Amino acid sequence: MNIGIVGGGMMGLALAYRLSQQGHKVTVFESNQQLGGLTTYHDYGAFIWDRFYHVILPSDAHLIKFIRDIGLGDKLRWHPTLTGCYIDKKLYSISNTLEFLLFPPLTIIGKLRLAITLLYGSRINKWRRLEKIPVEDWLLKLSGKNTYEKLWKPLLLAKLGDNYKRVSAVFIWSYIKRLFSARDSSLHKEQLGYVEGGYKTVFDRLEELIRLAGSDVRTGATVEYIASHTNGGIWVEYNNQKEHFDKVIFTGPVNILQKVTDSSLVEIAHIENTVEYLGVICMVLITRKALVPYYIVNLADQCIPFTGILGMSNLVSLKETAGLHITYLPKYVHSNDPLLRQSDEELQKLFFQGIRLIFPELKTNDIVSTYINRAQKMQPLQVLNYSNLVPRIVSEHNDFFVLNTSQFVNDTLNNNTVVKHVDQFITKLMPAL
Numbered sequence: 001m002n003i004g005i006v007g008g009g010m011m012g013l014a015l016a017y018r019l020s021q022q023g024h025k026v027t028v029f030e031s032n033q034q035l036g037g038l039t040t041y042h043d044y045g046a047f048i049w050d051r052f053y054h055v056i057l058p059s060d061a062h063l064i065k066f067i068r069d070i071g072l073g074d075k076l077r078w079h080p081t082l083t084g085c086y087i088d089k090k091l092y093s094i095s096n097t098l099e100f101l102l103f104p105p106l107t108i109i110g111k112l113r114l115a116i117t118l119l120y121g122s123r124i125n126k127w128r129r130l131e132k133i134p135v136e137d138w139l140l141k142l143s144g145k146n147t148y149e150k151l152w153k154p155l156l157l158a159k160l161g162d163n164y165k166r167v168s169a170v171f172i173w174s175y176i177k178r179l180f181s182a183r184d185s186s187l188h189k190e191q192l193g194y195v196e197g198g199y200k201t202v203f204d205r206l207e208e209l210i211r212l213a214g215s216d217v218r219t220g221a222t223v224e225y226i227a228s229h230t231n232g233g234i235w236v237e238y239n240n241q242k243e244h245f246d247k248v249i250f251t252g253p254v255n256i257l258q259k260v261t262d263s264s265l266v267e268i269a270h271i272e273n274t275v276e277y278l279g280v281i282c283m284v285l286i287t288r289k290a291l292v293p294y295y296i297v298n299l300a301d302q303c304i305p306f307t308g309i310l311g312m313s314n315l316v317s318l319k320e321t322a323g324l325h326i327t328y329l330p331k332y333v334h335s336n337d338p339l340l341r342q343s344d345e346e347l348q349k350l351f352f353q354g355i356r357l358i359f360p361e362l363k364t365n366d367i368v369s370t371y372i373n374r375a376q377k378m379q380p381l382q383v384l385n386y387s388n389l390v391p392r393i394v395s396e397h398n399d400f401f402v403l404n405t406s407q408f409v410n411d412t413l414n415n416n417t418v419v420k421h422v423d424q425f426i427t428k429l430m431p432a433l
């Protein structure tokens, strides 16, 4: 069968790989010049590494299997890491139970209620009722005012800005679930992983395997219109050309789906009440010394313009990064936020105000280079009753399918869920293709 796939991110390429292995002739259309979407790589001068921070959890069973399937199992690397928290202008390590018990910002009762929230949340499986509860109400009820004000509220503000007031309890519950599944995993317990060479290794291999199977991957190919053909199948218009396919699968964000698809294909195509996205601005610092000993520091401080510190070099071998340290400083905002449109210079100035506050000892000489990376449509905002807004996989047209991250109604955004979503699609819907 001749199948068109719109989007050359992890979803589109995992799908293209699986379908091409089954003997289908697949064509991937990716508007950027480089494959990978949000998981893509970046040239940092002395080395190439992921544009945004990406980590593999030991519990990412679908992703790990996929990496093995494409022959990269021997390139998986695991490393123990530490976790930190910046609160009340101080950096704390909360990497083990003892450190958590000694964690000064929370009272004993506060810690107990936090532990109860985490344990209770990790045991919930019937998540639909959580879609109706604002995340603030859920956390206040379970954790109490002290823990909410000290820990959860700053974290919600950091991850969602003022939008947290519209978000349901599913948002935090899915994080708790992922956290606990990582701790349950026996293999490489307490370790985090990556693929040697970063995600570039994965995308280079995928492109090679897809082409070897006789399929095609086109970069710089922006799909402008998708419509049904009178004799069956689907037309795809891109870069002023038209191509016909038996089936088309769309993997991009919902706003692009609404823009490029004919209204007869998907019900969701032209409705007002739609999926909203968060964007991300991520400053990347390349330094001669490590900024922190942690892989992740959660920041719960409104005076700091970024919301986390990802000390990637505490996970990734320095051999990968030419002996230099790579640290990511992300800030999540609504995709309409004017901050996303500020120049790199303005954003660097803003981020450096926070860097100077947390790392007053950092010298200009220690910094090799800085980068501002950004993505406008990163993660859907899980508002109350979010699952009602999401496009269905099976559309109004038999030959057109939608498979994207907006459909992760009870999960966090991550590549393990991407691969799981693709594999479920192949198992359930392939016989019908």
Ligand SMILES: Cc1cc2nc3c(=O)[nH]c(=O)nc-3n(C[C@H](O)[C@H](O)[C@H](O)COP(=O)(O)OP(=O)(O)OC[C@H]3O[C@@H](n4cnc5c(N)ncnc54)[C@H](O)[C@@H]3O)c2cc1C
Binding pocket: 006, 007, 008, 009, 010, 011, 012, 029, 030, 031, 032, 035, 036, 037, 038, 039, 052, 053, 054, 055, 056, 221, 222, 223, 224, 251, 252, 253, 256, 260, 280, 282, 330, 375, 378, 404, 405, 413, 414, 415, 416, 418
């Ligand atoms: C800051 C950050 C940190 C993250 N950390 C992790 C992590 O630690 N672990 C983890 O597993 N995951 C992580 N993720 C999530 C991971 O990046 C996503 O799961 C993944 O990128 C989703 O892939 P996708 O293909 O569904 O979407 P995307 O990556 O958004 O790909 C969609 C593609 O479609 C293309 N496209 C859109 N419109 C068109 C068009 N009209 N024509 C042609 N092409 C089009 C886009 O250019 C894009 O390449 C992180 C993401 C971010 C942003």
